[in-house]
């Protein structure tokens with residue numbers, strides 16, 4: 129373990145030079161206070177949790193101090209937003225502070241979100257408000273606890289610096305960690321501005337730093353795309369299996385590493401609803417829950433287009449064609465496990481689709497269904513769960529087919545089945561209304577609820593008897609909270 133001042137920086141992206149990023153210093157926040165920190169994220173930097181309690185940590189994360197080896201840079205990128213190409217985006221309110229090399233030889237980007245304006249801020253103020261910073265923190269750390277690939281969040285710092293949105297709010301920062309902040313939009317920027325030498329340089333950088341195994345392939349660039357396709361497909365499969373709705377799947381919010389990235393108006397499904405739109409600003413429902421998979425494929429095609437100067441089109445097409453089969457395999461595997469099935473049978477996909485259709489019709493709580501299915505022997509659990517459905521004849525037919533399907537599995541004890549199911553079905557879900565309650569308290573200066581929620585959600589599969597109220601169904605008012613785009 130290290131202390132704050134012992135972090136080892138090696139700023140590889142900054143060394144690529146001014147074509148790719150611009151040096152910018154953070155604009156410090158006033159009267160910063162630590163809201164919440166993540167011990168498991170800090171451990172990625174070899175920092176013990178008590179380092180976050182030091183005033184220096186808050187000062188560093190508020191932009192008041194800098195690590196001596198940090199080289200803060202704003203990265204340039206572009207991207208497709210809601211299907212339309214926006215030629216100039218870039219880090220408008222976040223800075224890549226530098227790359228930290230940990231004791232396991234892993235690189236972690238330190239990215240300070242809300243660090244003030246940059247040449248890419250356009251009309252924005254370069255700030256992030258407290259509520260959106262807390263939301264990103266909770267999403268990052270909860271997805272990580274579920275085992276879903278994601279960027280991480282080390283902490284949130286609040287301040288007295290005022291910012292104006294629909295009302296006056298206060299500015300905050302989030303210290304984001306990721307092995308890389310490369311987005312699809314980085315490659316689109318150099319492709320559409322016809323800077324193909326720079327595009328090649330960026331791809332070489334990505335191969336060297338993040339995809340060294342692709343160097344061995346006959347077509348390294350196509351191999352890189354294949355890797356991005358597979359990683360993105362895995363992440364999407366887990367989003368769909370756990371009811372995670374990202375909300376703003378623009379290509380500038382897509383990570384080259386296939387990580388869940390840049391959380392805005394996201395939401396986990398309470399009641400199962402394939403058409404759920406979590407982003408209040410998404411009028412056409414482009415990013416609704418059931419559209420996330422085709423959208424990810426579309427986004428990958430946009431990345432492939434940007435790579436056409438560097439690889440044969442046929443090889444890029446072949447990489448893209450892997451997306452759906454790969455997605456489907458991971459999704460089915462996870463859904464089987466959520467249902468307590470260990471072997472694969474050809475009818476499983478239809479069985480899962482029938483269940484989701486029944487849930488949709490009945491407005492059944494998506495997350496609780498699976499957890500409760502594992503709480504008791506299947507036949508008994510189904511008798512209790514039946515009460516939540518409206519098409520009872522349909523549910524009875526499904527239950528009977530499911531029990532027949534379950535009988536094909538090799539025998540195991542009830543305790544074994546429960547342990548296996550509970551290991552993939554969380555008891556605790558990051559529900560919008562829980563986040564909202566914790567944010568309301570934080571806005572009044574009480575950070576205990578955010579810290580408690582984060583603590584519960586960092587062990588989502590474990591029973592936490594004193595905290596069972598976090599596992600309940602949402603109240604009616606909590607189901608349809610309007611959350612809109614970046615703030």
Ligand code: AMP
Pocket residue numbers: 217218219220221222248249250251252253254255256376381390392613614615
């Ligand atoms: P997002 O919706 O957070 O993914 O951001 C989309 C683009 O808008 C990115 O280029 C951001 O850097 C930029 N942006 C978002 N909010 C702000 C802000 N308050 N000030 C400056 N730029 C912003």
Ligand code: MG
Pocket residue numbers: 380381390
């Ligand atoms: Mg973004």
